[in-house]
Amino acid sequence: xxxxxxxxxxxxxIGAIVAVATIGGFLFGYDSGAVNGxxxxxxxxxxLVPGSFSPSNGLGxxxxxxxxxxxxxxxxxxxxxxxxxRRNVMRLTALLFLIGAIVQGLSHDHLLFVLARILGGMAVGxxxxxxxxxxxxxxxxxxxxxxxxxxQIMIITxxxxxxLVNYFLAATAGVSTAxxxxxxxxxxxxxxxxxxxAAIFLVALYFIPESPRYLVSKGRDESxxxxxTKLFGGDIASTKLEEIRATFSSDHRPRLSDVLxxxxxxxxxxxxxxxxxxxxxAVFQQLVGINVIFYYGATLWQLAGFTExxxxxxxxxxxxxSIAACFITIAVIDKIGRxxxxxxxxxxxxxxxFVMVYAFSHGSLDPEGNLVLSKDLGMxxxxxxxxxxxxxxxxxxxxxxxxxxEMFPNQIRGSALAVAGFCQWFANFLISFSFPAMxxxxxxxxxxxxxxxxxISFFLVQKFxxxxxxxxxxxxxG
Numbered sequence: 489x490x491x492x493x494x495x496x497x498x499x500x501x502i503g504a505i506v507a508v509a510t511i512g513g514f515l516f517g518y519d520s521g522a523v524n525g526x527x528x529x530x531x532x533x534x535x536l537v538p539g540s541f542s543p544s545n546g547l548g549x550x551x552x553x554x555x556x557x558x559x560x561x562x563x564x565x566x567x568x569x570x571x572x573x574r575r576n577v578m579r580l581t582a583l584l585f586l587i588g589a590i591v592q593g594l595s596h597d598h599l600l601f602v603l604a605r606i607l608g609g610m611a612v613g614x615x616x617x618x619x620x621x622x623x624x625x626x627x628x629x630x631x632x633x634x635x636x637x638x639x640q641i642m643i644i645t646x647x648x649x650x651x652l653v654n655y656f657l658a659a660t661a662g663v664s665t666a667x668x669x670x671x672x673x674x675x676x677x678x679x680x681x682x683x684x685x686a687a688i689f690l691v692a693l694y695f696i697p698e699s700p701r702y703l704v705s706k707g708r709d710e711s712x713x714x715x716x717t718k719l720f721g722g723d724i725a726s727t728k729l730e731e732i733r734a735t736f737s738s739d740h741r742p743r744l745s746d747v748l749x750x751x752x753x754x755x756x757x758x759x760x761x762x763x764x765x766x767x768x769x770a771v772f773q774q775l776v777g778i779n780v781i782f783y784y785g786a787t788l789w790q791l792a793g794f795t796e797x798x799x800x801x802x803x804x805x806x807x808x809x810s811i812a813a814c815f816i817t818i819a820v821i822d823k824i825g826r827x828x829x830x831x832x833x834x835x836x837x838x839x840x841x842f843v844m845v846y847a848f849s850h851g852s853l854d855p856e857g858n859l860v861l862s863k864d865l866g867m868x869x870x871x872x873x874x875x876x877x878x879x880x881x882x883x884x885x886x887x888x889x890x891x892x893x894e895m896f897p898n899q900i901r902g903s904a905l906a907v908a909g910f911c912q913w914f915a916n917f918l919i920s921f922s923f924p925a926m927x928x929x930x931x932x933x934x935x936x937x938x939x940x941x942x943x944i945s946f947f948l949v950q951k952f953x954x955x956x957x958x959x960x961x962x963x964x965x966g
Contacts, residue, residue: 498719501719508692508693512581514645517648523551526679529665550602553605554606554609557607558913559613559910561610561614562909565577569902581614584611588607592679593677625699625961632894637817639889640885640889645811731962736898747907763904769892775941813881830953831949832883837942843868897965897966
């Protein structure tokens with residue numbers, strides 16, 4: 489097996505490719521965070537009912553409709569990428585980001601707004617699986633983890649950028665519902681500003697190559713050799729081509745049914761074991777409660793004594809801390825490996841979640857039934873929450889996507905990503921929507937559940953996850 493080492497590789501070219509591919513991650517984060525400052529505007533423009541999940545007039549449904557698109561985009565992106573190519577489907581994703589941003593910003597019809605939000609969600613779901621998969625297929629094995637981790641940094645950067653843009657627009661206009669540029673309310677510009685990076689992404693995708701693994705799967709060996717030569721040099725391109733070709737059956741093209749275990753082989757419920765590992769990683773990344781921490785973070789800061797007006801600025805600071813945590817991952821992921829980082833993250837998240845359980849269990853309720861913590865307990869909860877976010881962004885945040893992008897054999901990568909990506913977004917949906925009801929039942933009990941899931945994830949990783957550090961994609965088994 490010939491390793492395409494960084495010394496042989498054209499690192500400038502690979503770096504440029506990664507920079508383009510991860511704009512999708514930036515848009516993933518931006519689209520997820522842009523709605524944060526637009527809810528008063530949405531409520532006023534479409535006569536929505538806060539707290540309602542009615543499709544016709546519910547603010548909850550309007551905001552969460554993004555997730556409907558995420559299911560669809562994540563599921564179909566991997567399969568479409570096997571048919572039409574990684575680069576072409578990323579172009580479609582960029583176009584969906586662009587259309588979704590413009591229509592959300594200009595729409596005066598609620599149904600049209602929701603449809604545009606679903607389109608944006610399809611782009612988010614597609615970007616979440618395609619960018620790491622594409623990067624894993626063009627980067628040398630010895631630095632593949634670092635290159636793919638850039639995706640997570642760009643997701644958080646996009647989220648933080650959305651907070652910054654929203655803060656600037658609302659502060660400049662006075663309030664988000666005030667009239668601003670061209671007579672449009674400031675909240676509409678919070679969506680329209682996303683069109684700029686979306687347009688850049690769409691144009692830039694015309695300057696990067698198609699994945700050589702996809703080209704080989706379609707029998708386009710000459711084109712694959714050209715790309716491999718640009719990536720790694722002509723001295724190993726032909727050898728690498730043969731190694732890639734050996735992982736594809738000459739009489740079989742990738743299809744969704746490839747996730748099923750071959751006849752006569754072992755597979756739980758008829759599905760390949762490696763696909764179950766991918767599903768486990770995707771689902772437990774959400775079962776540990778990361779989105780709940782993000783959603784409840786502002787309230788925790790208020791419990792610790794900070795004013796409500798500080799919440800958005802603190803979100804920006806938290807975003808910066810999360811980015812810094814990902815840089816730690818970049819520094820160590822190709823040295824100590826993926827599995828140790830997942831184990832460290834599971835242990836760290838379990839400890840910090842149970843510290844939050846301690847703080848919540850010793851709080852009291854005000855006459856309205858809201859949790860009240862003492863200053864000391866509030867600070868304990870806030871510190872634990874932020875340490876939890878750091879542990880997540882050092883480990884499960886980026887490493888899960890790194891693993892999904894590289895752990896599957898070439899023959900099944902697109903199909904396995906479709907299944908794992910769908911499960912990831914469906915788990916996201918379940919956790920996000922179950923939290924209000926769980927918190928109403930017991931906030932302490934909710935965090936006990938997330939903490940227990942973190943503990944379970946430790947043992948699942950220990951037993952079922954195999955290290956992929958330094959392995960070529962052609963060495964992946966399953």
